[in-house]
Amino acid sequence: MVAATMADTAKLTLDGKEIELPIIVGTENEKAIDISSLRAKTGYITIDEGFKNTGSCTSSITFLNGEEGVLRYRGYAIEDLAEKAEFLEVAYLIIYGTLPTEEVYTKFKTDIRRHSIIHEDMKHFFNGFPSSGHPMSILSSMVCALSTYYPDSMDADPDDEMQITRLLSKIRTIVAFGYKKSIGHPVIYPRNDLSYCANFLHMMFAVPAEPYEPDPKVVKAINTLLILHADHEQNCSTATVRLVGSSGANLYAAVSAGILALWGPLHGGANQAVIEMLEEIQASGGDYKGFMEKVKDKSSGVRLMGFGHRVYKSYDPRAKVLKDMADDLLPYLKVNDPLLDIATQLEKIALEDPYFVERNLYPNVDFYSGIVYRALGLPIDMFTVMFALGRLPGWIGQWREMMKDPGKKIGRPRQVYTGENAREFVPLNKR
Numbered sequence: 001m002v003a004a005t006m007a008d009t010a011k012l013t014l015d016g017k018e019i020e021l022p023i024i025v026g027t028e029n030e031k032a033i034d035i036s037s038l039r040a041k042t043g044y045i046t047i048d049e050g051f052k053n054t055g056s057c058t059s060s061i062t063f064l065n066g067e068e069g070v071l072r073y074r075g076y077a078i079e080d081l082a083e084k085a086e087f088l089e090v091a092y093l094i095i096y097g098t099l100p101t102e103e104v105y106t107k108f109k110t111d112i113r114r115h116s117i118i119h120e121d122m123k124h125f126f127n128g129f130p131s132s133g134h135p136m137s138i139l140s141s142m143v144c145a146l147s148t149y150y151p152d153s154m155d156a157d158p159d160d161e162m163q164i165t166r167l168l169s170k171i172r173t174i175v176a177f178g179y180k181k182s183i184g185h186p187v188i189y190p191r192n193d194l195s196y197c198a199n200f201l202h203m204m205f206a207v208p209a210e211p212y213e214p215d216p217k218v219v220k221a222i223n224t225l226l227i228l229h230a231d232h233e234q235n236c237s238t239a240t241v242r243l244v245g246s247s248g249a250n251l252y253a254a255v256s257a258g259i260l261a262l263w264g265p266l267h268g269g270a271n272q273a274v275i276e277m278l279e280e281i282q283a284s285g286g287d288y289k290g291f292m293e294k295v296k297d298k299s300s301g302v303r304l305m306g307f308g309h310r311v312y313k314s315y316d317p318r319a320k321v322l323k324d325m326a327d328d329l330l331p332y333l334k335v336n337d338p339l340l341d342i343a344t345q346l347e348k349i350a351l352e353d354p355y356f357v358e359r360n361l362y363p364n365v366d367f368y369s370g371i372v373y374r375a376l377g378l379p380i381d382m383f384t385v386m387f388a389l390g391r392l393p394g395w396i397g398q399w400r401e402m403m404k405d406p407g408k409k410i411g412r413p414r415q416v417y418t419g420e421n422a423r424e425f426v427p428l429n430k431r
């Protein structure tokens, strides 16, 4: 791990007393004031609801410059990785820090192949969920349930590569089995002669007694989609994984919690919300202009889903790749999706309208991903599951980085209390 360096100090005057706080500088010259000693020195804490300005850790995994639209995993540009790498190569890079050599990569892939089935008993769990159950809830439950089959995972050992391999491999099978159950089809077992992404497509879309060969262009699209989602530094779900993991909870528990954090419509659930929004506009006769007026009227409570980002104040580089993918893939698949036209019109307005321009609101990763998933034949409630599948290496890498940090601490924010002062208990008959 590349250490952050200390440079200079910040001076803070509080109650007439001056104190010095260390300044930490990252490898991309990102600067932070280390306030960890502030309360001990002054009695004050800092408050920052939504962590808009609070760094929770140092990390050497992902660099993101939201002003300039830069995203790199371990120093490699997202655009390069999305075009040239395989998802498992990127997973290895994120989790273990370097691109694998050919020999290492072959072993990594072989291990992942060998662990693709889930315990037969786990199959029964799927029967217990209603077929209308949301797949994110099923995914989180099943990932957590994996820990019951692998008691060694309770050690939460970041060097236990077997747990990492198992999780990376079995999550695909869990997602696909859940989908098959939801549509009343028998589950399709993995075919380990296929690549990671092709095997996933096989389990999702093959049917018994019919030959199925995944389309290489679709395999490539899934590969790219997963890479684009693979990590995004300290977002809501990753911060959740770190927080849960900081108590010493095992990897499956921490990732299961991350999946639930991702589910919300302001985070990974936005890809589903985008399609629902576009369908609503379509149902209203395609009145996208009227919809944009509603978005700008704060009292309506309507947001342009798939737009805006806590960190990006320019075009999300992942959205660019996805827009190009949608333009290329839909004609190839002979899908003529009117929702893509509506999305393009919304984007056009938003990139020129002062409401969006002044607030730096640009398409994020979720704006076009749903259109691509739809074209690939995935049902809408599976979109966020696809995001989770892609984000898994990021969650694992961030959990591992934290667990290997000799200075790690349990995550435990403070608060400013605004409730009643001390008062006497009043017995029930006197209230």
Ligand code: ACO
Binding pocket: 050, 235, 265, 266, 267, 268, 270, 295, 302, 303, 304, 305, 306, 307, 308, 309, 310, 311, 359, 361, 364, 365, 366
């Ligand atoms: N539509 C309309 N207005 C918006 C939108 C939007 N999508 N996003 C932000 N704004 C406005 C806010 O109303 C606010 O306006 P104000 O300054 O006049 O009050 C301003 O822009 C800043 O917005 P905040 O909500 O303070 O920004 P924050 O960083 O807290 O939120 C978020 C970021 C949650 C992503 C937000 O932009 C949003 O809700 N977007 C839509 C949901 C979405 O696409 N989420 C996916 C994000 S990517 C991901 O998680 C994978």
